Amino acid sequence: MLVDAHGHVNFSAFKNDADAVLKSALEGGTWVVMPGSQYSTSRRAVEIAERYGEGVYAAVGLHPIHLSEKRKMDVQEVQSENGKEEPWMTFETNGEEFSYEKYRELGRREKAVAIGECGLDYYTEPKGREKREAQRAKQKAALAQQVRLAQELNLPLIFHCRKAHEDLIEFLWPHKGAIRGVAHCYTGDMKQAEKFFELGLFFGFNGLIFKEVPALPDPTEIIKALPLERIVLETDSPYLIPPQAIVGSDPTMRNEPLFVKYVAEEIARIKGISMDEVALVTSKNAKSLFFI
Numbered sequence: 001m002l003v004d005a006h007g008h009v010n011f012s013a014f015k016n017d018a019d020a021v022l023k024s025a026l027e028g029g030t031w032v033v034m035p036g037s038q039y040s041t042s043r044r045a046v047e048i049a050e051r052y053g054e055g056v057y058a059a060v061g062l063h064p065i066h067l068s069e070k071r072k073m074d075v076q077e078v079q080s081e082n083g084k085e086e087p088w089m090t091f092e093t094n095g096e097e098f099s100y101e102k103y104r105e106l107g108r109r110e111k112a113v114a115i116g117e118c119g120l121d122y123y124t125e126p127k128g129r130e131k132r133e134a135q136r137a138k139q140k141a142a143l144a145q146q147v148r149l150a151q152e153l154n155l156p157l158i159f160h161c162r163k164a165h166e167d168l169i170e171f172l173w174p175h176k177g178a179i180r181g182v183a184h185c186y187t188g189d190m191k192q193a194e195k196f197f198e199l200g201l202f203f204g205f206n207g208l209i210f211k212e213v214p215a216l217p218d219p220t221e222i223i224k225a226l227p228l229e230r231i232v233l234e235t236d237s238p239y240l241i242p243p244q245a246i247v248g249s250d251p252t253m254r255n256e257p258l259f260v261k262y263v264a265e266e267i268a269r270i271k272g273i274s275m276d277e278v279a280l281v282t283s284k285n286a287k288s289l290f291f292i
């Protein structure tokens with residue numbers, strides 16, 4: 001079996017066939033954790049997960065990008081470079097304020113196994129130092145509340161981090177030993193990985209490891225250096241489809257949890273170990289991280 005520790009089957013890209021996608025994942029021996037990115041998608045994740053027994057779970061949280069004022073965002077800068085865009089590749093931020101009470105209510109539901117995704121995202125920042133600092137402070141305030149919620153509910157955290165690794169490390173350091181979680185879609189460098197390792201976090205890898213993104217550190221060396229016992233597999237569906245899953249030549253194809261097997265294969269290749277070992281250990285990791 002495999003566990004997709006980060007697959008947004010709760011997103012609108014799956015609004016017509018979430019159950020079919022989850023059914024094929026389960027039939028293919030793949031469990032799924034669906035993180036929320038705002039209140040509506042967090043609630044949907046819980047509602048979907050509640051229709052299932054073992055194998056389908058939710059996480060509830062507010063993604064830092066959704067704290068921004070209403071504007072249209074392109075989630076998939078990497079894919080949209082290919083020129084073609086599907087409606088689900090863009091979304092609107094809605095300037096949500098984190099409501100501790102509302103998220104606590106969701107987080108207490110049995111199928112909610114983590115708080116997230118939450119974190120820091122400095123990819124798109126306003127111009128001018130003052131505005132930039134204000135946005136960063138807002139993200140840190142929402143993150144602080146989510147860390148507190150995770151501690152209250154004794155849940156792990158799913159951290160999203162883009163161009164903000166140093167700040168996230170500094171932010172989390174005082175909580176060392178008091179939090180559990182995963183650095184989802186890890187894009188930091190080796191030195192930063194050592195810090196996240198010391199914080200006791202797991203590292204999530206997904207289809208991004210197949211892409212050469214010049215602005216990002218090469219994940220291969222980091223995957224080699226990390227013990228398998230700290231790695232979980234992700235898809236970040238509907239985004240970041242692994243190239244092997246693309247039928248024909250359509251790079252805008254929707255990713256889904258079943259395709260996590262390609263990430264598993266690539267990690268096995270990079271580490272020079274068997275696919276069985278990757279499946280066994282990463283599934284065990286996800287189960288112990290999320291208590292599932």
Ligand SMILES: [Zn+2]
Nearest residue numbers: 006035117236
């Ligand atoms: Zn995500």
